[in-house]
Amino acid sequence: MAAASLFDRSRLTSDSKTKSMEDENETSPVARQEPDQRRDDNAGELRSFGRRRGRKLRPRKSNLFKDKLPAVALDIETPAPDPLERIFVPDGEPPEKTPSETWLEIGFGGAEHLLWQAENNSQVGLIGCEPFEGGVVKALAGIEEKHLSNIRLHADDARDVLRWLPEASLARVFILFPDPWPKKRHVKRRLISPQLLKMLARVMKPGAELRIGTDIGDYLRTILIAFQAEKSFQWSAEGPMDWRIRPPDWPQTRYEQKARREGRLCYYLIFKKRNDLQG
Numbered sequence: 557m558a559a560a561s562l563f564d565r566s567r568l569t570s571d572s573k574t575k576s577m578e579d580e581n582e583t584s585p586v587a588r589q590e591p592d593q594r595r596d597d598n599a600g601e602l603r604s605f606g607r608r609r610g611r612k613l614r615p616r617k618s619n620l621f622k623d624k625l626p627a628v629a630l631d632i633e634t635p636a637p638d639p640l641e642r643i644f645v646p647d648g649e650p651p652e653k654t655p656s657e658t659w660l661e662i663g664f665g666g667a668e669h670l671l672w673q674a675e676n677n678s679q680v681g682l683i684g685c686e687p688f689e690g691g692v693v694k695a696l697a698g699i700e701e702k703h704l705s706n707i708r709l710h711a712d713d714a715r716d717v718l719r720w721l722p723e724a725s726l727a728r729v730f731i732l733f734p735d736p737w738p739k740k741r742h743v744k745r746r747l748i749s750p751q752l753l754k755m756l757a758r759v760m761k762p763g764a765e766l767r768i769g770t771d772i773g774d775y776l777r778t779i780l781i782a783f784q785a786e787k788s789f790q791w792s793a794e795g796p797m798d799w800r801i802r803p804p805d806w807p808q809t810r811y812e813q814k815a816r817r818e819g820r821l822c823y824y825l826i827f828k829k830r831n832d833l834q835g
């Protein structure tokens with residue numbers, strides 16, 4: 557679907573019925589989080605996440621973080637290998653074990669979706685980014701319990717990874733329920749912005765899929781306006797059911813479950829990187 561009609565669709569969501577549903581969606585508990593420090597991480601790039609730490613980790617979890625993270629942490633100080641999929645093959649392992657493609661999840665939260673995708677797509681390698689320590693520990697516990705070898709983690713801002721990744725190296729990207737930042741003065745912290753789409757356009761392969769979920773009507777508008785300006789992507793929806801119903805290979809996250817429990821509508825957006833344009 558062309559960018560102009562995308563914008564028309566964003567207006568479509570503003571009919572009075574949808575509008576009232578959107579307004580109900582503005583009460584996300586995560587949205588109420590304040591950044592735990594005032595400093596932003598990169599000059600000119602505002603911090604898009606809330607807390608890095610929750611309650612003090614219990615010893616088992618703290619050990620998991622200390623002992624297991626180094627083995628699966630992405631090394632972004634070293635240039636990315638060619639092909640990128642070598643990051644999933646430990647030294648000494650046969651090259652036949654190299655995954656066929658790489659997917660990225662930005663802000664995996666409790667890691668339910670990341671672990672499900674890795675378990676159900678063993679031929680694919682997944683990079684998961686999440687600055688919240690408790691979420692990283694959940695991913696590490698799942699990796700250990702399910703004996704997964706196709707996940708690498710970046711326990712920090714995904715934008716560091718986007719800068720490090722080679723051009724046209726990702727076949728799929730997931731951004732599920734990004735922090736909504738509903739207060740007016742915080743809206744500029746929303747992760748999805750024209751700048752982020754430029755970064756994604758560079759690292760995604762032609763035809764690659766970008767999946768975004770949100771339960772916040774105003775964030776939906778932010779997203780559609782950003783995509784209207786970025787010509788590298790096309791929205792794949794052909795009708796309302798395509799953004800109202802979660803596809804079967806998109807498992808529910810904890811955040812989504814909570815949003816639904818609290819009566820908020822969820823939107824499932826799938827964009828395709830265009831074949832005929834370079835990022």
Ligand SMILES: C[S@@+](CC[C@H](N)C(=O)[O-])C[C@H]1O[C@@H](n2cnc3c(N)ncnc32)[C@H](O)[C@@H]1O
Pocket residue numbers: 586604605606662663664665666685686687688691712713714715731732733734735736747809810811812
């Ligand atoms: C509202 S939570 C949703 C978590 C999960 N995707 C879900 O649906 O349950 C948003 C998550 O994105 C993470 N996040 C925000 N900005 C990020 C960034 N720049 N890089 C990586 N993760 C980020 C936050 O730490 C938080 O865990």
